[in-house]
Amino acid sequence: MNCAICKATIEQTFLNKIIGTYVKKDSKRHVVCFACQKKLPHKELVEKL
Numbered sequence: 085m086n087c088a089i090c091k092a093t094i095e096q097t098f099l100n101k102i103i104g105t106y107v108k109k110d111s112k113r114h115v116v117c118f119a120c121q122k123k124l125p126h127k128e129l130v131e132k133l
């Protein structure tokens with residue numbers, strides 16, 4: 085699984101939870117890594133998807 089913005093590989097915990105977040109756009113779920121989530125406000129995340 086890769087970040088939809090920076091394409092970095094997204095790690096998963098042993099419980100299969102991603103180290104990052106899901107951002108919904110056009111009723112599709114995109115995965116965004118923790119670094120991008122911290123760096124960009126939600127609005128900008130959606131714009132970059």
Ligand SMILES: [Zn+2]
Pocket residue numbers: 087088089090091092116117118119120121
């Ligand atoms: Zn990223």
